[in-house]
Amino acid sequence: MPMIPIIDLKAQYESIKKEIDEAIQGVVSSGGFILGKEVEMLESEIAAYTGARFAVGVNSGTDALLLALKACGIGPGDEVITTAFSFFATAEVIALLGAKPVFIDIDPEDFNIDVRQIEAGITAQSKAIIPVHLYGQPAEMDRIMAIAAKHKLKVIEDCAQALGAEYHGKRVGSIGDIGCISFFPTKNLGAYGDGGMIVTRDEQTYQLINKLHLHGEKEKYRHELVGYNSRLDTIQAAIVRAKLKYLDRWNARRREIAEIYSARLTGVIIPAVKDNCRPVFNQYTIRTEKRDDLQKYLKANLVGSAVHYPIPMHLQEAFSGLSYKSGDFPVAEKISTQVLSLPVYPELSSAQIECVVAAVNKFNGE
Ligand SMILES: *Cc1c(COP(=O)(O)O)cnc(C)c1O
Numbered sequence: 001m002p003m004i005p006i007i008d009l010k011a012q013y014e015s016i017k018k019e020i021d022e023a024i025q026g027v028v029s030s031g032g033f034i035l036g037k038e039v040e041m042l043e044s045e046i047a048a049y050t051g052a053r054f055a056v057g058v059n060s061g062t063d064a065l066l067l068a069l070k071a072c073g074i075g076p077g078d079e080v081i082t083t084a085f086s087f088f089a090t091a092e093v094i095a096l097l098g099a100k101p102v103f104i105d106i107d108p109e110d111f112n113i114d115v116r117q118i119e120a121g122i123t124a125q126s127k128a129i130i131p132v133h134l135y136g137q138p139a140e141m142d143r144i145m146a147i148a149a150k151h152k153l154k155v156i157e158d159c160a161q162a163l164g165a166e167y168h169g170k171r172v173g174s175i176g177d178i179g180c181i182s183f184f185p186t187k188n189l190g191a192y193g194d195g196g197m198i199v200t201r202d203e204q205t206y207q208l209i210n211k212l213h214l215h216g217e218k219e220k221y222r223h224e225l226v227g228y229n230s231r232l233d234t235i236q237a238a239i240v241r242a243k244l245k246y247l248d249r250w251n252a253r254r255r256e257i258a259e260i261y262s263a264r265l266t267g268v269i270i271p272a273v274k275d276n277c278r279p280v281f282n283q284y285t286i287r288t289e290k291r292d293d294l295q296k297y298l299k300a301n302l303v304g305s306a307v308h309y310p311i312p313m314h315l316q317e318a319f320s321g322l323s324y325k326s327g328d329f330p331v332a333e334k335i336s337t338q339v340l341s342l343p344v345y346p347e348l349s350s351a352q353i354e355c356v357v358a359a360v361n362k363f364n365g366e
């Protein structure tokens with residue numbers, strides 16, 4: 001069997017080629033490349049999908065987080081609490097606005113922010129919490145919302161890996177004050193380039209973000225605020241709209257594949273699913289002490305895998321100015337040496353799934 005890649009965007013394209021080609025062609029032949037109907041329709045469809053009332057398309061998931069923080073008034077002197085274990089962008093945007101990221105260690109069970117430790121990180125400067133639904137597994141939002149209410153903090157959900165995931169029956173993005181979505185090509189609802197979206201229940205927040213992402217413009221050439229150029233590209237919006245119809249089916253297939261892996265893999269720690277959580281498995285991530293050897297073995301046996309992420313936030317060189325040190329977040333540090341993500345996209349065939357299982361189990365001597 002040929003190499004099983006960690007993600008196969010070509011296979012997905014082949015499965016819906018006609019609709020994608022028509023979507024792209026529709027925009028190109030309309031001549032309208034900036035904003036317009038496709039962006040507006042996707043905004044209302046994603047607002048409805050998540051259960052938040054409003055949505056604003058932006059240039060990327062990173063910009064979604066940046067504009068969300070900006071809309072919460074975050075700036076120099078403020079502190080924002082987030083997880084020590086995520087993609088860099090989650091904390092990068094905090095620093096970019098001149099605020100201080102305050103990291104919290106993770107729960108080894110679901111790799112998400114450890115809610116039992118959040119309050120220890122809260123100070124008089126704290127303004128917001130950014131929980132990340134890592135790998136598509138919802139963070140413990142009830143506890144996070146209760147802590148935020150008690151300390152008057154905003155909650156910005158990083159849903160970049162979790163569109164469609166449910167926590168106690170609610171879709172992520174609709175639980176906190178603001179939800180941030182990424183359409184980066186490898187996410188479970190990926191565009192063919194960069195793209196992102198912000199969702200919120202609050203009309204004022206929506207109005208503010210809507211201005212911020214278009215140069216702070218109130219009417220054409222009248223700028224009320226200093227903002228950003230962060231629009232969702234119209235071709236990307238059309239592509240994402242064509243794919244959105246399949247998202248629930250694809251997420252269900254991801255869960256099915258995850259169930260097969262979890263039932264069959266031996267010698268590794270499989271991802272736990274917490275009560276009342278319905279993950280979307282943007283990644284299926286196992287843990288093993290022999291991570292690097294297993295990854296080499298899988299590669300030699302033509303099975304792709306990836307490490308999300310090898311370095312926790314507080315040990316990133318870019319954050320050396322924050323004076324964190326090795327040992328500060330033992331769980332995130334240990335887990336960063338153990339995690340390995342396996343192929344989990346909906347287009348995987350049964351034969352490919354068998355191959356992945358067989359390769360992992362053979363490495364473990366089964
Ligand atoms: C992908 C990702 C982002 C950033 O999204 P982009 O669209 O790539 O800018 C932020 N947070 C997490 C957890 C991500 O996985």
